[in-house]
Amino acid sequence: MTSYALFLGCTIPARQPNYELSARKALTKLGVDLVDLANMSCCCPPPIQSIDMVTSLAVAANNISIAEAADLDILTLCSGCFESLAMANTLLREDNKLKTKINDILSKAGNEFRGSIQVKHFVQVLKEDIGFERLKQSVIKPLNNLKVAAFYGCHALRPSNLLKLDDPERPSILENLIEALGAENVVYRNKLKCCGGLLRGSSDELALDLAREKVLNATKAGADCISTLCPFCFVALDIGQVQMKRKFEGTYDMPIIHYSELLAMALGVDPKSLSPEIHRIKLDKVLSKIM
Amino acid sequence: MEQVNSGTTLTQDFSIKVSDHMGGETLKHCYQCGTCVSSCPVAKLTSSFNPRELIKLALMGAEEEIISGESIWLCCSCYNCQERCPQKVEIADVFYALRNIALKKGYIPSVYSKFSTALFDEGRVVTISRFVENKRVTLGLPSLKEVGLDNLRKILQATGFVRLEEKEEE
Missing domain, CATH: 3.40.50.11810 (Rossmann fold)
Structure with missing residues (x-):
């Protein structure tokens, strides 16, 4: 069975049980296992990027590092979460200097971004895994x-x-x-x-x-x-x-x-x-x- | 090329400041072709937003006009312009850099002060109420895991992220 860390974000659990319920039920029927991990915060999407891009990147990387520690790829339902996390994942994998800078920040929380997992949108999982x-x-x-x-x-x-x-x-x-x-x-x-x-x-x-x-x-x-x-x-x-x-x-x-x-x-x-x-x-x- | 409005104060080296900021690195590649404007859904609706003009102002150093104006807040972040720019200017990211600079200087639209407070206090930009928590149980959804606020705050402290206080309207 394929397993993913489900990254729920903020808006879906707060306002849209229709999205979460349907996605969970459909993925279960299709044999995709979803794991809810602790210590994942807001993904820091465009509104937070507008406030401070470094913060946004660091918090996104922190969320990724938690899935890395559990050795799970991330599945997002929200496209805001997808953008923020997938963007951070690619940027930090491709730029070692930036990765070092962000990891200096994450070390304060005892975490490290390694670049060892994938961030996938719900529809990508449907296409690629099913x-x-x-x-x-x-x-x-x-x-x-x-x-x-x-x-x-x-x-x-x-x-x-x-x-x-x-x-x-x-x-x-x-x-x-x-x-x-x-x-x-x-x-x-x-x-x-x-x-x-x-x-x-x-x-x-x-x-x-x-x-x-x-x-x-x-x-x-x-x-x-x-x-x-x-x-x-x-x-x-x-x-x-x-x-x-x-x-x-x-x-x-x-x-x-x-x-x-x-x-x-x-x-x-x-x-x-x-x-x-x-x-x-x-x-x-x-x-x-x-x- | 048209000039900036007479009376606009130009800040020397503003374009360097933007280019040095995360997101602003590609500012100087712009040759003002206007592909961004023709790709922009917002520019089609209002003359208050023109990405080419905004980039030009940043290049010329019209810092005050940019950060005190409403224009930078009208980008809908769709990234159409960025996809199509022949010079690979990361236009939407340049606008994020300009917003970052404006907020640091105290120009804070109220919606952003709410976002910053929610992130700082709850670790989420949308608050989860007790009502929602209870409803999740009724619907058969698993209870939400904790957001790890202590670690999040350590990261926010390291990046210098603060709660933004809304500026009083004069």
């Missing part, structure tokens, strides 16, 4: 007739030289994962454009404009839902639509659903056990098509 074909064969309830707009967000893909997950301009991993469940992958305009999630709190108006464009484009393309990989994209698009209804004319009822939720349902997990009440835009439209 594979699209095996995934297809594991599906019990194919999502036939469901039209899904794939949304990568930014930090699963970019900066691509450090994250190395997929082609940043023409990625295919999520589309393949969607099709493996029997669903239709919908082509829509500006698919790779940012959801504005990180501007929430500092520039709400711009954030909402970016999210709205995404929802409108997916709606126009006839999607039944937008499938996300990141809790920030989920908030920007799901709660974002509640805000859009107040501010703009028009209908905003595009269900936003993490890929892990689609996966768990296709593997036969009861949707009621996945905390569906978290969704502000209800999933009825999606569920009626696949149940």
